[in-house]
Amino acid sequence: DAKTTQPPSMDCAEGRAANLPCNHSTISGNEYVYWYRQIHSQGPQYIIHGLKNNETNEMASLIITEDRKSSTLILPHATLRDTAVYYCIAKPSGGSYIPTFGRGTSLIVHP
Amino acid sequence: ETGVTQTPRHLVMGMTNKKSLKCEQHLGHNAMYWYKQSAKKPLELMFVYSLEERVENNSVPSRFSPECPNSSHLFLHLHTLQPEDSALYLCASSLSDGNYGYTFGSGTRLTVV
Numbered sequence: 001d002a003k004t005t006q007p008p009s010m011d012c013a014e015g016r017a018a019n020l021p022c023n024h025s026t027i028s029g030n031e032y033v034y035w036y037r038q039i040h041s042q043g044p045q046y047i048i049h050g051l052k053n054n055e056t057n058e059m060a061s062l063i064i065t066e067d068r069k070s071s072t073l074i075l076p077h078a079t080l081r082d083t084a085v086y087y088c089i090a091k092p093s094g095g096s097y098i099p100t101f102g103r104g105t106s107l108i109v110h111p
Numbered sequence: 112e113t114g115v116t117q118t119p120r121h122l123v124m125g126m127t128n129k130k131s132l133k134c135e136q137h138l139g140h141n142a143m144y145w146y147k148q149s150a151k152k153p154l155e156l157m158f159v160y161s162l163e164e165r166v167e168n169n170s171v172p173s174r175f176s177p178e179c180p181n182s183s184h185l186f187l188h189l190h191t192l193q194p195e196d197s198a199l200y201l202c203a204s205s206l207s208d209g210n211y212g213y214t215f216g217s218g219t220r221l222t223v224v
Binding site for chain 2: 034036041042043044045046049098100101102103104
C-alpha cells in the first residue's frame with residue numbers, strides 16, 4: 001500500500017488559491033488518490049479522487065503528475081470555512097482495503 | 112447533514128456506567144466503520160462491518176463492543192471505560208469496496224469521568 005506524505009501545516013490568504021501537495025512515490029497502478037478534509041471536531045468529508053487524469057468538482061481540483069508520484073489539491077478561492085485538516089490517501093480500486101488517515105495538512109485560511 | 116447520523120453528539124459517563132453510541136445511515140451503503148480520534152492524534156480505525164459481518168477488529172479493548180443489526184445501523188456499546196477513552200468517536204459508511212469514498216457522521220464527543 002502506498003504511503004502518502006504531506007506537509008504538516010500551510011496557510012493561505014482568503015480569496016487566494018490554496019495548493020496542497022501530497023507525495024505518493026510508491027503508488028501502484030491500481031491505487032486511486034483520495035482527498036478528505038476534517039473541519040475541527042467534525043467527521044472527515046470526502047472532497048475528490050482520481051487515478052491518472054486531473055479531476056475537478058464543485059469543491060476542488062486534483063492535479064496528478066504524469067508519473068503519479070505526487071498530486072496537488074487546489075482550492076481555487078479559499079475561504080475561512082476551508083480552514084481544516086486535509087488528508088491525502090492512496091487506495092486500491094475495489095477490494096476491502098481500509099484506508100489509513102495520517103496526520104494530514106492543517107490548512108489555515110486567514111483574512 | 113452528511114447522511115450518516117450519530118447520536119448522542121455529546122456524552123459524559125462515569126467509569127462504571129454502561130452506554131451505547133448509535134450510528135444510522137440510509138445511503139444504501141453496506142459497510143460501516145467505527146473510528147476513534149483522541150486529541151491531536153490521527154484517526155484510529157476500531158471496527159469494520161461489511162455486509163453486516165465484522166471484518167476488522169483493530170485490537171480494541173473488550174470494554175468496547177460493536178453491534179451491527181442491519182446494514183443501516185451500527186452501535187458501539189461502552190462499559191467500564193477509562194478516562195483515556197475520552198475522545199471523538201466517528202462512524203462512517205461506504206459501499207463494501209469503498210470506491211466512491213467514505214461518508215462520515217459528525218461524531219460523538221465522549222468524556223469519561
